[in-house]
Amino acid sequence: MRRGGRWIEHWDPEDERFWQETGERVARRNLVFSVLSEHIGFSVWSLWSVMVLFMGPEYGIxxxxxxxxxxxxxxxxxxxxxxxxxxxxxxxxxxWTVLSALLLLVPTGAAALVMEPGTSYTTFLVVSTLAGVGGGNFASSMTNINSFYPLRKKGWALGLNAGGGNVGVPVIQLLGLLVIGTAGAAQPRLVLAVYVPLIVLAAAGAALFMDNLAPVTNDTGAALEAARQPHTWVMALLYIGTFGSFIGYSFAFGLVLQSQFARTPLQAASLTFIGPLLGSLVRPVGGRLADRFGGARITLGNFAAMGLATGVVIHASAVRSLPVFLVGFIALFVLTGLGNGSTYKMIPGIFQAQAVRRGLTGETAAAYGRRLSGASMGLIGAVGALGGLAINLAFRQSFLTAGSGTPAFVAFLFCYAVCGAVTWAVYLRPVARERRAARRGAAGAGAAGTGTGTPGTDGERRPVYAEV
Structure with a gap:
């Protein structure tokens, strides 16, 4: 039986009365402790972007x-x-939040054991791999919070949840700066010592104050249906451009500064945290803008701006100007944060629109949207995070062959152009075309709006994909 153990048997956030009387308070409490756990998960996931700053020549890497x-x-x-x-x-x-938080003790403890000169590169590679468990926390946290909030508030809630988690990247980088600046580059274990009690605190907070939602049942059919949806893979591509850039740049920023601009560990650490911090803080803003103006519109403008910022970075790399490079690179971080918020807002809206196309209404449509959007978030988040891997491998190859990151940035510029074109073609162009057709055709109720629904339904008379 599921009774007890903080299981909630009934949950209907789309019911305004339920939301005001009960739902909002419960959802907010779960959001707070979800953010805490995800925040520490992100810190552990990005642990090795800090550990490598401590690895001087004596490590031989x-x-x-x-x-x-x-x-x-x-x-x-x-x-x-x-x-x-x-x-x-x-x-x-x-x-799951309790268990996944406690799992973070494994990579943290392992790093504390091996972090010293003389350890083999293979050992470092195995231990760094363990830190990947921190990256999984994002998917479970976002799926969980997606179920707590009504569609009209998902952009802000998901943006706040993800942004609070993303801040874990600059926080651990700031801690690394503090340790290097005070205790020196020979004391990496001090960073790890701070996180062990924080992990325990996050697990305890989740155990005491979070809830399980009984209506959110394991649904393999939803996963398979989400995987068959073309929109899942379109959004995965867009998320590569936004979140893949954010996490890839966050992990690589310090190494790029050391390798391309000959910064010392302390100098690199004093700059590394700025971009991830700003990118994390503006993620909820991206969600809020998407709530107001439509995620597709914000996402398209964001990719155009990312292309311009990348052009600045390429120019700065060519003339070896650190100040201009920092301006362009930090602008990229801010834009990735905005794009992260706007793309994740699009996901539940897209599947809500799919429900309308199927002729569903009311709670039935909302339940369909929650079911598929929750299932798709794991796939989209996974593919998006692989963009971070691609960025680090691109930097590695770029420095091996050209001695700088410029070829990698040129490749990233091309990727942003592709993402922008896809956003326009899939989510904005059809709506504009149907608006023109509606204006030509008509008068009366048929000219009230446009959309992507089934002909003759209200779904077709709303620009649902432009508003996602």
């Missing part, structure tokens, strides 16, 4: 080897996002 150490957690975290998504429905959001 070249820049290409360090980029590979940073890339391995990205790969593992991306793969784990798929099972972590379904773990929420199988074990319950609260229960």
């Amino acid at each position: 070249d820049p290409a080897g360090k980029f590979f150490l940073v890339a391995m957690p990205t790969l593992v975290g991306a793969v784990l996002r798929v099972p972590y998504t379904f773990a929420v429905a199988l074990f319950g959001g609260r229960n």
